[in-house]
Amino acid sequence: MKYFYIIGFGLLMCFDTLAQISFKYASIHALPLTFDLSWLTRIFSHPWIYGAFIGYIGAFFTWMSLLKHAPVGPAFAASHLELVSVTLLSVWLFNEPLTFIKIIGALFILIGVLFLAKDESEHELSFSIDQKL
Template identity: 65%
Template sequence: MRRFYLFGFLLLMSFDTLAQLSFKLAGSHALPVAANLGWLLRVFGQPWIYGALVGYLGAFFTWMSLLKHAPIGPAFAASHLEVVSVMLLSVWLLHEPLTTPRVLGAVAIVAGIVCLGAAERDAPEAVPDIAG
């Protein structure tokens, strides 16, 4: 089951990261933003918008599969690891600055996920209430 969680959350993080970076790239290539048909055509003329759609659909189905088995607390926290992966890939691919507050935020996110995972591992098994 551990391998399932590891693979599942890595897949979820990959799909979420693909979606976020694709939206950024599609939006950047469709500037200037305007509420008109020309802007929509520019957006949907970018291949990145379809990467975003694939990313969101993949993330949705991966998340639904993980929720069948994973405890909700740590699963919800781990589902936000894409914040860290998007930040790191944005530094590399989009040349965005890596600042101290961003690094500290990423460390806090990872530390929170580790704490939730440890708490879940050490928690006693829940007994289902069938009486009621």
């Protein structure tokens, strides 16, 4: 079951990251904003909008599959790991600055996920010991 979580949350992070990065690229290609038929045609002629759709649909089905088995607390925290991956990719792809605040925020996210995962594993261990007694 451990590998199910690792693969599942890794896949969720990939789908969420794909969606966010694709929306960023789609928004760049959407300029100038004119809100007419030619603007809609321009948006839907770029593959990035479809990457965003694929990312969101994939994330939805992955999340629903994970929720069948994963505890909600750690699952909700782990579902936000894409904030770290999107931040790092945005620095590389879009030349966005990597500020001290972003680094601290990413560290807090990672630490929070680790603490919740550790707490849940300790809870499962004590629950299985209680059942055996």
